[in-house]
Amino acid sequence: MSNNKKAIWFPLFIADMTTATQILSNAEMGIYIRLLMHYYEKEKPIQDNQQRLKRMLQIESAQDIKALNYVLDEFFDYDAEKGEYRNHRADLEIIELRKKKDQRKAAWEASARKRKEQKASDRLSEHQATAQARAKRPLEQNSERTSSQSQLQSQVKKEEDKSSSQKKGLANEKSNLKDKQTRWGLFPRYCQLAQEIETIDYTPTEQQLKAEFDKYCDWIKAKDPRIKDFESQWANWVRKFTNDNPQQQQCSTGGQSGSKLLAARRNLTARKTA
Numbered sequence: 028m029s030n031n032k033k034a035i036w037f038p039l040f041i042a043d044m045t046t047a048t049q050i051l052s053n054a055e056m057g058i059y060i061r062l063l064m065h066y067y068e069k070e071k072p073i074q075d076n077q078q079r080l081k082r083m084l085q086i087e088s089a090q091d092i093k094a095l096n097y098v099l100d101e102f103f104d105y106d107a108e109k110g111e112y113r114n115h116r117a118d119l120e121i122i123e124l125r126k127k128k129d130q131r132k133a134a135w136e137a138s139a140r141k142r143k144e145q146k147a148s149d150r151l152s153e154h155q156a157t158a159q160a161r162a163k164r165p166l167e168q169n170s171e172r173t174s175s176q177s178q179l180q181s182q183v184k185k186e187e188d189k190s191s192s193q194k195k196g197l198a199n200e201k202s203n204l205k206d207k208q209t210r211w212g213l214f215p216r217y218c219q220l221a222q223e224i225e226t227i228d229y230t231p232t233e234q235q236l237k238a239e240f241d242k243y244c245d246w247i248k249a250k251d252p253r254i255k256d257f258e259s260q261w262a263n264w265v266r267k268f269t270n271d272n273p274q275q276q277q278c279s280t281g282g283q284s285g286s287k288l289l290a291a292r293r294n295l296t297a298r299k300t301a
Contacts, residue, residue, distance in 0.1 A: 037067035038120050047102075055094045058084055059102060063117065070121050072111035073103065200257050205248040214240055217261050224262055227269040239268050 048056055061084055066073060073080070077092075086092060099105070103112035203209040218236050231239070243264050247254070254260050 037063065037117075038124075039063075050101075051098070052094070054091065055098050058086070058091070058095050059098045062098065062103075063114070066114060066117045067121065072106070072109075072113045073099075075105070075110045075112065197255065197257070201247060201254070204244045204257065210240075210244045217258070220258055220261060221265045224265060227266055228273075229269060231265070231268065235268075236265075239264065 048059065051059060062073060065083060080095065081087065081092070084091075084095065086095060099112055103114050105112055200213075203213055214237065217240055218233060221236050222230055224230075240261075243261060246252075247257075
């Protein structure tokens with residue numbers, strides 16, 4: 028329990044409660060329980076404020092107000108100077124709970140302090156051991172380590188430069204695909220890529236590819252997706268187009284003979300992927 032944190036429980040001794048509340052009706056018992064809950068939550072006496080008590084207990088009728096006054100007179104002591112109702116049993120329990128809380132807090136802080144000191148001691152021992160090991164190493168090892176570090180730094184820099192170059196290339200490719208004027212300068216390359224895809228049942232015409240390429244570029248401009256390989260994405264776009272337009276296959280391959288050609292292409296693709 029804490030002054031800064033609401034209580035989540037309070038002690039209720041069934042035998043004592045049953046003996047002390049035998050004279051109470053169900054309504055009076057409910058009011059008594061809610062008063063105790065408020066008492067333990069706030070960890071302070073109940074203020075003599077009828078309007079606030081009625082709102083807290085959600086009572087309005089004269090009968091409920093009468094029950095409230097009876098419970099206050101029977102189980103609480105009124106302090107006229109401070110204008111508050113005290114329950115001595117609750118006061119004693121709150122004091123005991125605070126003591127236990129302080130003991131747990133002190134034990135936790137002592138444990139945390141001990142762990143921190145042990146961690147600092149382990150770190151110091153490790154540092155001393157590392158320093159001693161370094162002092163015993165020959166100068167040649169230090170030189171090799173320096174050379175290795177330099178090579179590693181050089182390799183890291185190359186990888187960073189390569190990654191930066193790739194990012195710039197992707198950014199330029201995306202920018203060119205988004206622009207209506209520059210995208211058609213890239214179309215011949217993308218058209219050639221589409222014609223070299225072996226996993227599609229038929230090759231779209233150049234007119235179809237122009238239409239799909241324009242849609243593909245507009246999609247990139249609208250969605251601005253994170254794509255690492257625009258050519259592979261275009262290949263997937265073409266595959267989806269051919270799969271979503273099966274009526275184009277018979278037209279482009281020519282009836283029954285076209286079906287045989289499609290079957291031959293599928294067999295060839297299956298052999299290559301096997």
